[in-house]
Amino acid sequence: MFDFLERFEFSGYIANSIGSLQAGIAVPTNWIQVGFIFLALLLGFIVRRKFSPQLIERIDRTGLHFRVRRSLKNITRLILQIVAVVVLAIFIQAQVSLFLIWDMSIARAVMKLLMAWIAIRLAAQIIENAFARQTVVFTAWIIAALSIMGILDDTVTLLSSIGFSIGESRITALAVIKAILMIWTLLYLALFASTLLERKLTSASSLTPSSRVLITKVLRVLLLTMGLLIGITSAGVDLSLLAVFGGAIGLGIGFGLQKGVSNLFSGILLLLDRSINPGDIIELQNGVFGWVDQMGARYTSVVTRDNKSFLIPNEDFITQQVINWSHGNTLVRIEIKFGVHYDSDPHLVRKIAIEVASKPERVVSEPVPVCHLTEFGDSSLNFTLRFWILDAQDGVTNVKGEVFLGLWDAFKEHGIQIPYPHREIFIRREEVEKVEKKAD
Numbered sequence: 001m002f003d004f005l006e007r008f009e010f011s012g013y014i015a016n017s018i019g020s021l022q023a024g025i026a027v028p029t030n031w032i033q034v035g036f037i038f039l040a041l042l043l044g045f046i047v048r049r050k051f052s053p054q055l056i057e058r059i060d061r062t063g064l065h066f067r068v069r070r071s072l073k074n075i076t077r078l079i080l081q082i083v084a085v086v087v088l089a090i091f092i093q094a095q096v097s098l099f100l101i102w103d104m105s106i107a108r109a110v111m112k113l114l115m116a117w118i119a120i121r122l123a124a125q126i127i128e129n130a131f132a133r134q135t136v137v138f139t140a141w142i143i144a145a146l147s148i149m150g151i152l153d154d155t156v157t158l159l160s161s162i163g164f165s166i167g168e169s170r171i172t173a174l175a176v177i178k179a180i181l182m183i184w185t186l187l188y189l190a191l192f193a194s195t196l197l198e199r200k201l202t203s204a205s206s207l208t209p210s211s212r213v214l215i216t217k218v219l220r221v222l223l224l225t226m227g228l229l230i231g232i233t234s235a236g237v238d239l240s241l242l243a244v245f246g247g248a249i250g251l252g253i254g255f256g257l258q259k260g261v262s263n264l265f266s267g268i269l270l271l272l273d274r275s276i277n278p279g280d281i282i283e284l285q286n287g288v289f290g291w292v293d294q295m296g297a298r299y300t301s302v303v304t305r306d307n308k309s310f311l312i313p314n315e316d317f318i319t320q321q322v323i324n325w326s327h328g329n330t331l332v333r334i335e336i337k338f339g340v341h342y343d344s345d346p347h348l349v350r351k352i353a354i355e356v357a358s359k360p361e362r363v364v365s366e367p368v369p370v371c372h373l374t375e376f377g378d379s380s381l382n383f384t385l386r387f388w389i390l391d392a393q394d395g396v397t398n399v400k401g402e403v404f405l406g407l408w409d410a411f412k413e414h415g416i417q418i419p420y421p422h423r424e425i426f427i428r429r430e431e432v433e434k435v436e437k438k439a440d
Contacts, residue, residue, distance in 0.1 A: 088110065117137075198216045
């Protein structure tokens, strides 16, 4: 099945490479070129080391858009290559001007490699993602380097000879590399297109937040699937070959990604039934209280009042009880319980409590606050004060604290006391004498 060893003799290739290297070392002009190349790179390093920090500082002071500043900072990293190219160009031109019959192939090749690196790096600045930008730069430069050194065709032939056969089809290293590059490119373009569509949908006021998230998820999955299939087929890979491994791989993925798939479909179900939307105020059984910041494919981000982001799996919203304070209506009732001394007039206490609860700006005027006497306690008359707010996302504890302070001030003003429990302890003399006798 593996027949590339017969087509390509590695021992002969290594012997030819060693022979070419020995022949090159024996030529004095090659040492001169290597010396000038090292000198050019050293000068470029010194110039970049000296001027790069100053240029970066000036770029930060310009106040330009952060993407422009980032691109300019990336360009400053090319100072070494630019200086080296200039020095090598001067060296080659001086050799021509002095009519020196030297073979400058090494210097010219290095200069072309550096120029290709500079051109590719400059062109890649349009790519926003850093990982994608580095991948494109290195891939393009490797292809350019092979072409400059004149071994691109030989490399393609070598990669085409390495492979194995499955039935009537043959999978080569070149086809695999093409497939990887094509799939990576199409997946990146699919993610880029889905991001643009998401930004467009975000500004669409006619759609609800849940509808925007659902449409974005569906479009992203469709684009990624299309990119994957197109990339595989365009690279010359027959999709029917994947049927051989489809059963085992599908079974492994089914067990390994069971929770992930469950969370994915749970998130889609949440968006379809609109039980939870971005911006809703929710409370979970574990005490997490905050607003829904983002609904992803695997989890939902809930931001609390102390700016902590809880990444909660979507499955938990389906299988567990969730309190949605914003579901249907943002009007929320707050309840406060307190007690006063038995000497207090309960009618006056109710009146004062309702007046105090009506003062905060966040408390709505309709429905009006209410106060009820709920219990004759052991040490106090117990009341329950209820009022309504519309902005639970701004916090609940702060408005409750404001009402409590208002009650404290009003009760102090009207002489109403807040009691605390009294306990009476009776000590029997007989028990004390028994304890004293045992101690003796």
